[in-house]
Amino acid sequence: MKAGKPDLFIFLATLSLLILGVVMVTSASYPKALSASNGADPFAFGKKQLVFAILSLGMMMAMINFDYHHYRGLTVLFAVLAPIFLVLVLFFGEEINGSRRWFDLKILNFQPSELAKLALIFVLAHYLSEIGPEVRRFSTGIFIPLIYLGLICGLIMMEPDLGTTIVIFAIFFTMLFSAGVRLSHLFFLGLSALGAGAALIIQEQYRLERLLSFIDPMKDPKGSGWQIIR
Structure with a gap:
């Protein structure tokens, strides 16, 4: 470009x-x-x-x-602000249906998890570009990046917001794949994520119902499957 x-x-x-x-x-x-x-x-x-x-x-x-290279200077700012806002929203965010995901700023709503997506992209892009070929090692290519991902996703799940957590993990996985992380390491990561995701879905009845409705929306066309059919 x-x-x-x-x-x-x-x-x-x-x-x-x-x-x-x-x-x-x-x-x-x-x-x-x-x-x-x-x-x-x-x-x-x-x-x-x-x-x-x-x-x-x-x-x-x-x-x-x-020039996108100038954005590197924002990495630390995003890396620090994202977790701070994710903590603050748990205490001061607007509660809707038992979840605290938004700050009501009157003229607009601010969702810290959206900032977290940007933070992850900035932090991971900066880190992966710095380690170079070391990305092929499990400790540097998977384990260290997982620390920041775990912090972000852990706070988001406290809201709770499984959907955004899945999106953030997808971003994380895609960036690691693009950076050249070993496929065997990615396979292990993906398998672990599937197991964790399945456990989180089974843990809450409404999540399980949404998944079943997505698979077979006609089972409840006027209820949980209505949105998918539309």
């Missing part, structure tokens, strides 16, 4: 995902928006998503003009 000129494939892929996201949110939120506005604005949530999509696209275009 050249400064000031985006790669056409990446740009079109991003644009397609943004459009798809707006369409999906509009479709999924239509009944709720219709009910909340008494029929006045069934596209309320879709419009809000569209605004954020446009802002995100504009921010992406602006960031193209910056």
